[in-house]
Amino acid sequence: MGSEIYFTKEHEMVRKAIRDFVNKEINPYVDEWEEKGIAPLHEIFKKMGDLGFLGMRYDEKYGGEGLDYWYELVLLEEIGHIRCGGIPMAIAVQTNMATPAINEFGSEYLKEKYMKPAIKGDMVAAIAVTEPDAGSDVAAIRTTATKNGNHYILNGSKTFITNGTQADFLTLLARTSDNPGYHSFSLFVVPTKLPGFQVSKKLDKLGMRSSDTAELYFDNMKIPAENLIGIEGEGFIQQMQQFQHERFACMPMTYIGAKDMIEETVKYLRGRIVFGKPLITKQVLRHRLVKWLTEIECLKQLTYHIVRMKMAGQDVSREISMGKLFSGNLLDEMAGGCLQMFGGMGFMNEMLISRYYRDSKLISIGGGASEVMSDILSKLEGF
Amino acid sequence: MEILVCVKRVPDTSENEIGVNSAGTDIDRDDLVYSVNEWDNYAVEEAIQIVDRVGGKVTVVAVGDSESEEVLRREMAMGANDGLLLSDDSFGGSDGKGIATILKAAVKKGNYDLVLTGAQADAGAGQVGGMLAAMLDQPYASLVNSIEIINDKTLKVGREIEGGNQEMNEIQMPCVLSIQTGINEPRYVGIRGIRKVASVEIPVLGALDLGVSSGSVGSAGAKVKVQDYFVPQLGKGAEILEGSTEEIIDKLIELLKVKGGLK
Numbered sequence: 001m002g003s004e005i006y007f008t009k010e011h012e013m014v015r016k017a018i019r020d021f022v023n024k025e026i027n028p029y030v031d032e033w034e035e036k037g038i039a040p041l042h043e044i045f046k047k048m049g050d051l052g053f054l055g056m057r058y059d060e061k062y063g064g065e066g067l068d069y070w071y072e073l074v075l076l077e078e079i080g081h082i083r084c085g086g087i088p089m090a091i092a093v094q095t096n097m098a099t100p101a102i103n104e105f106g107s108e109y110l111k112e113k114y115m116k117p118a119i120k121g122d123m124v125a126a127i128a129v130t131e132p133d134a135g136s137d138v139a140a141i142r143t144t145a146t147k148n149g150n151h152y153i154l155n156g157s158k159t160f161i162t163n164g165t166q167a168d169f170l171t172l173l174a175r176t177s178d179n180p181g182y183h184s185f186s187l188f189v190v191p192t193k194l195p196g197f198q199v200s201k202k203l204d205k206l207g208m209r210s211s212d213t214a215e216l217y218f219d220n221m222k223i224p225a226e227n228l229i230g231i232e233g234e235g236f237i238q239q240m241q242q243f244q245h246e247r248f249a250c251m252p253m254t255y256i257g258a259k260d261m262i263e264e265t266v267k268y269l270r271g272r273i274v275f276g277k278p279l280i281t282k283q284v285l286r287h288r289l290v291k292w293l294t295e296i297e298c299l300k301q302l303t304y305h306i307v308r309m310k311m312a313g314q315d316v317s318r319e320i321s322m323g324k325l326f327s328g329n330l331l332d333e334m335a336g337g338c339l340q341m342f343g344g345m346g347f348m349n350e351m352l353i354s355r356y357y358r359d360s361k362l363i364s365i366g367g368g369a370s371e372v373m374s375d376i377l378s379k380l381e382g383f
Numbered sequence: 384m385e386i387l388v389c390v391k392r393v394p395d396t397s398e399n400e401i402g403v404n405s406a407g408t409d410i411d412r413d414d415l416v417y418s419v420n421e422w423d424n425y426a427v428e429e430a431i432q433i434v435d436r437v438g439g440k441v442t443v444v445a446v447g448d449s450e451s452e453e454v455l456r457r458e459m460a461m462g463a464n465d466g467l468l469l470s471d472d473s474f475g476g477s478d479g480k481g482i483a484t485i486l487k488a489a490v491k492k493g494n495y496d497l498v499l500t501g502a503q504a505d506a507g508a509g510q511v512g513g514m515l516a517a518m519l520d521q522p523y524a525s526l527v528n529s530i531e532i533i534n535d536k537t538l539k540v541g542r543e544i545e546g547g548n549q550e551m552n553e554i555q556m557p558c559v560l561s562i563q564t565g566i567n568e569p570r571y572v573g574i575r576g577i578r579k580v581a582s583v584e585i586p587v588l589g590a591l592d593l594g595v596s597s598g599s600v601g602s603a604g605a606k607v608k609v610q611d612y613f614v615p616q617l618g619k620g621a622e623i624l625e626g627s628t629e630e631i632i633d634k635l636i637e638l639l640k641v642k643g644g645l646k
Binding site: 009013020024047050056 | 453456457572574578
């Protein structure tokens, strides 16, 4: 309700086009991909790229659509209706996690050679920051990139890398200096076909099962120096900015997925008769549902507020950190709460609610854990 | 080839749970999501493919209020060249014959070799195509599931016949065909297409422009009127299978075996 305040008819046409694609090309296959533990990303992204879904905000010069943040939001809302978390996450890696830094700081060469094919869906991208000993504590990363003539020599490993077994290139953060402080890191585009790259392991996860997640290994891997994104030593700062796009993407996918979860639950509660009455008639359950609906609406409105701030060119790190924190907290409470309302059926893997429950957990962990969001906010508040 | 495709804005059954309204006169239309009638979408795709092969132009036309413009624009984003909205307060409540009367007037204003409709729309009557052809005094083929161009005067069309049989016909143009789903695979609408048509003016023609007398269309001209609308009671022979999809499939196979449908 009220969406016409924010979205034009053209936005709504784009919304319908994406929804049509999701309903016909993605949702019918989700169960199969969840079972296999991987989705055919090259095939899916090619189709999405042909329709212009992977480069909403990017310059037309690179095959993008040159559209505003509201269109990006439409895409993120609609992929939120995919009946799992894994595929929306894989798409958001391509659009909001691995390519924004190339767009904002990359050379013409990198935009032409990597961003353009990513927008067209000819290349699958991944973001490689996390390491076995460095997750939300990004500055603790140990992977090194040492300058050697026209190359950098990459050594180390990355883990929990979404799209990791299929990616054609990684947007990777490595240490380029031993000096302490935040100016010792650089971002690179790392093509996975070069010698020295290895997918050491495909990881088995609690949820997001249709998304492949990998542990990657770099053994004296020679990367052309021109694959450096922006200025050497500024990678940490660039990645912190890129994280804003990633964390923002969590918000619409959360409120849309959460709303779908409530609808799934209400449908079940209407049909489930206990002690002679449908479960939906129980006040305690109805009150919990509307509490969550209220929180979903709050998150949605915060997201719309952020889009307006972005359109006005304002800094949104505070609001995005709040939104990411709120998303994780909401899903942590709601997914378990909804599953509880399904009783024993909720515990069955065949039920969609159990998938929502498993997939939801990542929102408070990935892309900067809730604790890290709280720390960022505390610092911003001057505590 | 000049092709006119008639399209209708209908409730999207994949987005809505359709129920009967409290008065029992229609479906409940509050908060419904609408989209283009599925059969019509196949017809538009077929028209675009024909024009891609032999050249020409595809025009999409809808009878409806201003909201119908969204389906015209969607089909134009898909690849139709022009749109035309037939809209007038007097058109409301038209029966099949009324709609065919309005469409006939629009066809007469152009110079179309081929007019396509969907085989049916949300009301399921499937009558507009046939009536339109009769009013235009043009040949007609229904349930068309393949079209081959023989020459600039003749088409070879396949028709889906009861029991999975197929019939092939030659038909002379100009003609009217009603298109069955499955004739092709309609393309998706992409961002470029949407942007291309976003600000295109779509002409609107009313009763006066079309030369249609208000007494012959709309509620005033309708000789078929819905009297009642309801969900029938379950009959004795009916059995609703319940459970998960897998369980329903197992039960259905078992039933078919028991009743002799599967051996």
